Amino acid sequence: MITTITYKGFMRAGKEIFNAKGLLCFVLFLLLLTTTAGRAQSPFAGLEPLFTQPKSYTAYFAEKAPVIDGNINDEVWKKVSWSERFEDIEGDAKPKPTFETRVKMVWNDTHLFIAAELKEPHVWATLKQHDEIIFHDNDFEVFLDPENTTHGYYEVEVNALNTIFDLFLPKPYRNGGSAMIPWNLHKLQSAVQVQGTLNNPKDTDQGWTVEMAIPFRSVSMGNDTKVPDEGSMWRINFSRVEWDVEVKNGKYVKKKDKNGQPLPEHNWVWSPQGVVNMHYPERWGYLHFTRQKAGGKAVAFNLPYAEKQKKYLWLVYYRQQEYYEKHKLYATSLAQLGFEEEERVVIENQPNQLQLDATRHQFMATIQGPNNAVWSINQEGLIQKLKNTL
Numbered sequence: 556m557i558t559t560i561t562y563k564g565f566m567r568a569g570k571e572i573f574n575a576k577g578l579l580c581f582v583l584f585l586l587l588l589t590t591t592a593g594r595a596q597s598p599f600a601g602l603e604p605l606f607t608q609p610k611s612y613t614a615y616f617a618e619k620a621p622v623i624d625g626n627i628n629d630e631v632w633k634k635v636s637w638s639e640r641f642e643d644i645e646g647d648a649k650p651k652p653t654f655e656t657r658v659k660m661v662w663n664d665t666h667l668f669i670a671a672e673l674k675e676p677h678v679w680a681t682l683k684q685h686d687e688i689i690f691h692d693n694d695f696e697v698f699l700d701p702e703n704t705t706h707g708y709y710e711v712e713v714n715a716l717n718t719i720f721d722l723f724l725p726k727p728y729r730n731g732g733s734a735m736i737p738w739n740l741h742k743l744q745s746a747v748q749v750q751g752t753l754n755n756p757k758d759t760d761q762g763w764t765v766e767m768a769i770p771f772r773s774v775s776m777g778n779d780t781k782v783p784d785e786g787s788m789w790r791i792n793f794s795r796v797e798w799d800v801e802v803k804n805g806k807y808v809k810k811k812d813k814n815g816q817p818l819p820e821h822n823w824v825w826s827p828q829g830v831v832n833m834h835y836p837e838r839w840g841y842l843h844f845t846r847q848k849a850g851g852k853a854v855a856f857n858l859p860y861a862e863k864q865k866k867y868l869w870l871v872y873y874r875q876q877e878y879y880e881k882h883k884l885y886a887t888s889l890a891q892l893g894f895e896e897e898e899r900v901v902i903e904n905q906p907n908q909l910q911l912d913a914t915r916h917q918f919m920a921t922i923q924g925p926n927n928a929v930w931s932i933n934q935e936g937l938i939q940k941l942k943n944t945l
Contacts, residue, residue, distance in 0.1 A: 598895075599870060602870070602873055604645065604827075605835075605873060606866060606869075609826045609839060609840045609841060610826040610840040610841070611840055611841040611856045612638055612660060612791075613844075613845055613854055614660040614661055614662050614844050614845070615634075615635055615661055615847055615848060615849040615850070616663065617661040617848075617849050618663075618848060619631060620666065620768070621661070621766065621768075623746050624748070624766065625717075625766050626764070626766075627671075631661055631668075635661055635850070637657045637659055638657050638659065638825055639657070639825065640652075640656065641656040641823040641824055641825055642823065642824065642827050643823060644823070644824045644828050644830075644831055645830070645831060646828075646829060652821065653797070653821075654673070654797070655674040656672065656673050656695075656795045656823055657672055658672075658793055659671075664782055665771060665772075666769060667768075668767070668769075669697060669768075671695050671765040671766075672762065673762050673795060674762040675762040676761075677756060677760060678753055679692070679715065679754050679800070679807040680692045680714040680716040680753065680754070682714055682718050683716055683718055685719055686719075686720050686722075686737075687718065688720065689712040689713065689719070689720035690796040692715070692796075692798075693715065693795075693796060693797050694712045694713060694795070694796050695713050695793070695795055696710065696711065696712045696795070696796070697709075697769075697791070697793055698792045698793070699789065699790075699791055700839060701774055702776070703938070704937060705836040705936050705937065706725060707723075707724075707725060707776060708836055709740065709774055710723075710734075710833075711769075713765055713767075715749055715763045716753070719743065720736075721738070722734045722738060723738040724834070726935055726937070727834040727835070728834050729832075729835075729936070730935040730936055740770075740773050740774070741773040742773060743767065743768070744766075745766065746765070746766050747763055749762075750762050750763065754806075756802040756805060756806070784844070784846070785844070787844040788841055788843055788844070788859070789841075789844075790836055790839040790841065790842070791841075791842040792824060792825055792833065792838075793824060793825040794822060794824045794833050795822075795824070796820050796822060797820060797821040798810075798818075798820050798821075799818050826840035837936070837938075841856065843856040860902070860903070861940075863902050863903070864902060864924055865922075865930060867900050867902075867922055868920050868921075868922055868930060868931070868938065869932065871889070871920040872920070874893065875934065884915040885913045885914070885917070885918045886911075886913060887914070889909065889911050898910055900922070902924065906925075907923060908921075910923075916934075917933065917934050919933045920933075928942070
C-alpha cells in the first residue's frame, strides 16, 4: 500500500523532526516515506521467473523440403536464421551453458522441419531401443503444443544414435497427467550426423546435428489435419540434456557425487522456463508461421493481445496453487489471492475484467477484454476461449 501524506502534514512533520533531531532525522524521515511508498508490489512479485517474455521464432515456407539426413547445409536452411543460443532452463538465474545449441525451422503444407546444431567436444550415446528414456543420454528434445491450451501436447527426444523417445501428454504431470509412451509420432523422419567420432574419447569432436520432419497429420487431433496458415501460432520449446562425464577404461562415464549417484544433468533450452521443469507449456516459446517464402521478405511477429490477457489468468493459477498448498483448499475470491483491484486489470491502456468462480477444490478464472472475448483457466491449467459476444 502506498502511504499518502498531505503537503501541510509533510511540512508539519518535517518541522517537528528538524526541531527534535535536526537534518539527519529529516533525511531518515524522507527515506522512510520512500521505502513505504515502494511497498506497493507488483502483483507478479515472487513469481517473476514465470513471467519473463517467452521467445518467438518465425517459420518461413519452404518451396523445396530439406533432405532429412542430418546434414543441415541444405539450401533452404541457408535462407533462414538461427534461433538464439540456448540458455539454462532457469534463465539468467544460472550460468550460461558450456556448449552452444541453436535451431532453425521451416515448413510446407505437410511438415514442420527442424534443424538443430549441438556443439560438443565429446559426442557419446548408449541407448538404442525406441522409447527408452533417452534423456539418460545427452539428448535433444522437442516440445509441441499446436493448440496452445497446455493440454494435449507432444514430446520427442533423440540422442546421437538417432534413437527416438516420443510421447503424448493429455495434460502436464503437475495436473495429474500421465505420459502415453506407447503413442508414436507416426511417420516422423529424423536423422543425426556427428561432426567427429561417436563414443571415441581419444579425439575431440565438433558436435552433432539433428534434422526432423514432423507431419502435421501426426500432431493433429481428430480426423482433420490442421495445417498452419498465414499467421498461425503454436507453442514450442527445445531442450538439451547434458551430463557431466569423465573417461574410465576408454569409455565415457557419468561423474558421480559422494554417494555414488550421477551428478545432476544440465538442462539447456531455447526459451527459459523459469523453473526446472519442461512441462510448463505456458512457458514455451511462440512458433509463428508465415507463407512468405524462406529467403524472402522478413515477417515480424507481434504478440497477440489474448496472450497478454492470459498472463493474468496464469497469475491467478499460480496464486491458487500457492493458496491450496497452504490451506488445502482454493481461494474463493481474488482478494484472498492478493489482488488489490479485484476485477479490473489494465492491458495496453485498456480495461479488462478478471473474475474468479471457485469452490474448495476447483476453480475457473476468466478475463474479458475490449473485444468481449472471454478466456478462461481452471485448476488443471486448461486455457480455453469460452465465447465472443460480438
